[in-house]
Amino acid sequence: MTETPALPALWPAPLADGTVHATVTVPGSKSVTNRALVLAALAAEPGWVRRPLRSRDSQLMADALRAMGVGIEETVSSSSAGDGAGGEAWRVIPAALHGPTTVDVGNAGTVMRFLPPVATLADGDIRFDGDPRSYERPLGQVISALRTLGARIDDDGRGALPMTVLGGGALEGGTVEIDAGNSSQFVSALLLSAPRFNQGVEVRHVGGNLPSMPHIRMTVEMLRAAGAQVDTPEAGGEKDVWRVTPGALLGRDMVVEPDLSNAQPFLAAALITGGTVTVPDWPRRTTQPGDALRRIFTEMGGSCELTDAGLVFTGTGKIHGIDVDLSEVGELTPGIAAVAALADSESVLRGVAHLRLHETDRLAALTKEINGLGGDVTETADGLRIRPRQMRGGVFHTYDDHRMATAGAVIGLAVEGVQIENVATTAKTLPDFPKMWTDMLAGDADGSGVPGAGAGA
The missing domain is CATH 3.65.10.10 (Enolpyruvate transferase domain)
Structure with a gap:
């Protein structure tokens, strides 16, 4: 920058x-940019993120994925989709995720919540740290859910940052209950990486009202655009239950909308x-x-x-x-x-x-x-x-x-x-x-x- x-x-x-x-x-959009980066990093083939947001939060996300082994090349190019989305673009080249490394989340909710599930797929330890305020922000539900799905996490019992994900190269996945009443990002965090879990995931929200549902819908639509199979309450499924089937994500040409x-x-x-x-x-x-x-x-x-x-x-x-x-x-x-x-x-x-x-x-x-x-x-x-x-x-x-x-x-x-x-x-x-x-x-x-x-x- x-x-x-x-x-x-x-x-x-x-x-x-x-x-x-x-x-x-x-x-x-920061929300679209950071989801697109995660999905592209987990895909089976390279992809493009076009018109990405350049800001502290999106740079933290890109730097964190790079630290885990993902290639992200910043280019200026024309669009192959014929939609006029040329210009600034990030070419994302997936690779075997690995540690040891440290991820700086800053105070970005998307980075501190979306990347621990990604880190469970890495071969090696990934430490997460950030701004002092990040230590106070809710993360315990994501940590406990990942443990239920088979992850090993060292957080000294805090249920918060800083912490280390002891990556084993894969995660079993399965069914998990979570109270996402404090942040819809808890649900999105588990869904985004779920296609790479051995059993996929079934996420059941068991708390009260779930805030920011549009952001979960954004996650689901972007997963589907990348080739994932997602069953949702809106599709006639159970209330507050989302299921993602395991499978390869496709490298896509994703255009980021303006941040409304x-x-x-x-x-x-x-x-x-x-x-x-x-x-x-x-x-x-x-x-x-x-x-x-x-x-x-x-x-x-x-x-x-x-x-x-x-x-x-x-x-x-x-x-x-x-x-x-x-x-x-x-x-x-x-x-x-x-x-x-x-x-x-x-x-x-x-x-x-x-x-x-x-x-x-x-x-x-x-x-x-x-x-x-x-x-x-x-x-x-x-x-x-x-x-x-x-x-x-x-x-x-x-x-x-x-x-x-x-x-x-x-x-x-x-x-x-x-x-x-x-x-x-x-x-x-x-x-x-x-x-x-x-x-x-x-x-x-x-x-x-x-x-x-x-x-x-």
């Missing part, structure tokens, strides 16, 4: 001095200022949770249209409060909370208790930071109640959480004097966010300031 200028410890969030009118090219959740702050800018933002290449059909923004932001006062140019979103400058269940799209909560703090009526965001276990405790962090600017946010058992108030400038802390940083920038559009602490944390999934933000406000309609789907910094 190319060097970018150092950002100030406190970044002055730009105040919008008029309506926003811009086209914003959003980089590729990362489009959120830019759409919010149109909503808040009464302007128009166009996001090119918005898919007409997708499993990404961010697609829900079309409905949610329309209910909050905007309008949108899918055109040949992409998604065209227009605001009126009026923002309405909303009562909404975000259990399936919890990652959108910080941005929605930021918009709701500027609305003309109360909002209630429900179904997101699991956000207390994300990059930070997002419910506590949003409450503290919005209230610190004069807002009125109250935590509920499973979400937030937000009553609009006149807000003032001040420091908006991010807690090393990329979505907190973009939420602060959204508030800063309408509140003068907001300063974002550590805006550089946006590099986790959205490289060059500060430049993208200022280019949008300047009406950069060609996206020249944006690292296009993986082709920039």
Whole structure:
């Protein structure tokens, strides 16, 4: 990744001095990129990941797979699929996985959860370590499930990082029960590697409500696209049970969609200022949770249209409060909370208790930071109640959480004097966010300031 200028410890969030009118090219989806890398690494033949996201999380995933023996060549090429998906591409060359090595997960949930099952297939020990916050994030369900399926893991009884997977070159697999109430990634982690397990896997969720179901659907669709046989509840199977049959994965030519959740702050800018933002290449059909923004932001006062140019979103400058269940799209909560703090009526965001276990405790962090600017946010058992108030400038802390940083920038559009602490944390999934933000406000309609789907910094 190319060097970018150092950002100030406190970044002055730009105040919008008029309506926003811009086209914003959003980089590729982190969720799709990291799943595609895992599936390509486990395939029986080389494959391509086109338009990948280049960010801290995706680089951590690529570096971890390389450390286990996978070849990943970064190239610029044309697409053999005839879909115009040329440009930045990663050629993934599967190889016999091996250790000993150490994997740095950073604070990436996909890396810390998706790769331990992969490591069970390696010949040798794979140690997993990461940022201090990664030690606090839930991983015990994945560890215990892998042990049930035949893995040997040394975690000193913590049920968390750091830990070492004692790879034996294969995993028996079979049936396992898991409580994925804290993260849908627990289910996805087991499904992604399951075609390589001797017996495949049958995963049974035995907890309460399962959050972020769109991400599990994304995993299933991508597995099927790679040639796996997956039986799901949606296909008439048992409720909260997924079965993956053992078999070879095919090397595919996978094109990464734009990250729709990362489009959120830019759409919010149109909503808040009464302007128009166009996001090119918005898919007409997708499993990404961010697609829900079309409905949610329309209910909050905007309008949108899918055109040949992409998604065209227009605001009126009026923002309405909303009562909404975000259990399936919890990652959108910080941005929605930021918009709701500027609305003309109360909002209630429900179904997101699991956000207390994300990059930070997002419910506590949003409450503290919005209230610190004069807002009125109250935590509920499973979400937030937000009553609009006149807000003032001040420091908006991010807690090393990329979505907190973009939420602060959204508030800063309408509140003068907001300063974002550590805006550089946006590099986790959205490289060059500060430049993208200022280019949008300047009406950069060609996206020249944006690292296009993986082709920039």
